[in-house]
Amino acid sequence: xxxxxxxxxxxxxxxxxxxxxxxxxxxxxxxxxxxxxxxxxxxxxxxxxxxxxxxxxxxxxxxxxxxxxxxxxxxxxxxxxxxxxxxxxxxxxxxxxxxxxxxxxxxxxxxxxxxxxxxxxxxxxxxxxxxxxxxxxxxxxxxxxxxxxxxxxxxxxxxxxxxxxxxxxxxxxxxxxxxxxxxxxxxxxxxxxxxxxxxxxxxxxxx
Numbered sequence: 001x002x003x004x005x006x007x008x009x010x011x012x013x014x015x016x017x018x019x020x021x022x023x024x025x026x027x028x029x030x031x032x033x034x035x036x037x038x039x040x041x042x043x044x045x046x047x048x049x050x051x052x053x054x055x056x057x058x059x060x061x062x063x064x065x066x067x068x069x070x071x072x073x074x075x076x077x078x079x080x081x082x083x084x085x086x087x088x089x090x091x092x093x094x095x096x097x098x099x100x101x102x103x104x105x106x107x108x109x110x111x112x113x114x115x116x117x118x119x120x121x122x123x124x125x126x127x128x129x130x131x132x133x134x135x136x137x138x139x140x141x142x143x144x145x146x147x148x149x150x151x152x153x154x155x156x157x158x159x160x161x162x163x164x165x166x167x168x169x170x171x172x173x174x175x176x177x178x179x180x181x182x183x184x185x186x187x188x189x190x191x192x193x194x195x196x197x198x199x200x201x202x203x204x205x206x207x
Contacts, residue, residue, distance in 0.1 A: 026050070027161065027202040028057050032067070034170055034194045037163035038202070039112050039128075046103045046157035049114055049122075052095045053157065054201070056083070056124055061090045062199040068181060069188050070171045077131035080170050081115065082196060084124030086182065094123045098155045099139035105156040107137035110167070112158035119149050128160060128167050170194050 025044075030037040041050040056062050061084065069081035084090035097119035100106060107113060111129040116122040129137070139153035160167060170190075179189040 024204060025158075026054060026204075028054070028199055029202055030062075030163075030199050031197040032166065032170075032194050033197065034067075034173075035163060035166035037128075037166050038161050039158050040161045041112070041158035042103070042105060045105055046098050046155065048096050049098050049155045049157035052092070052114075052122075053112075053126065055092060056090075057199045057201060059092075060199070061092070061124065062196050065090065065196045066193040067170050067190070067196070068193050069185050070173065070175060070190055071188050072130075072171050074131075076109075076168065077133075078171050079127045079129050079133070080167060081125060081127045083126045091124050094121050096120055097122065097152060098157070099152045100134075100156055101139040101141065101153075103156065106134040107154070107156050108132045108134055108159075110160035110164050111156050112160065113137065114155045114157070116154065117148060119152050122155060127154075130168055130171050 025040045025042060027038055027040045030039065041053055043050040062082075065083055066085065067080050067082040068085050070078065071080075072078040097116065105111070107129050109129060109131055111133075113127050113129065114122040115125050115127055137154050138156075140151050143151035145151055173194070174191045175187060176189050176191050177187060180186040181189060
């Protein structure tokens with residue numbers, strides 16, 4: 001009789017613990033003039049960089065922005081860049097750099113990351129890798145240091161979960177041989193930049 005009474009009590013005590021789940025990583029839908037791209041941010045692994053991206057999304061600072069730079073090194077290898085593009089009305093303050101040696105993330109195919117100058121200067125520009133670029137874009141303390149701390153790499157913080165074909169299409173589009181952006185990126189500026197119509201979080205279903 002004692003065992004029969006104790007067993008339900010033990011099950012009740014264990015049930016709440018086993019029912020606990022980790023909250024899903026936030027997802028964002030980028031509706032673009034080239035199609036739909038869905039990205040997932042690694043909020044736990046890269047909290048600073050993820051929160052920064054979500055601020056741009058929640059404040060609608062990416063609405064109307066462009067994919068303004070494409071770098072194609074080879075077939076299915078390069079990256080695309082989008083974001084504030086220096087527009088003072090869109091830019092938020094710079095954030096602390098989160099190197100891949102700290103987050104454990106890598107610049108593989110579809111990785112969402114942040115370009116920068118010196119560490120701590122990244123603001124509202126974002127890249128998506130096409131192809132595995134982890135050796136060159138990740139942090140590598142064995143590399144020699146320099147004034148921009150290239151050996152600290154770039155801040156990977158998410159990845160594409162839907163629409164990688166759209167990203168590849170953006171990268172493969174023709175670039176202008178003459179256009180540049182404020183004296184930079186000549187040969188990397190699309191003839192017709194792809195516009196972000198809207199950037200919105202994917203609602204999390206109630207648990």
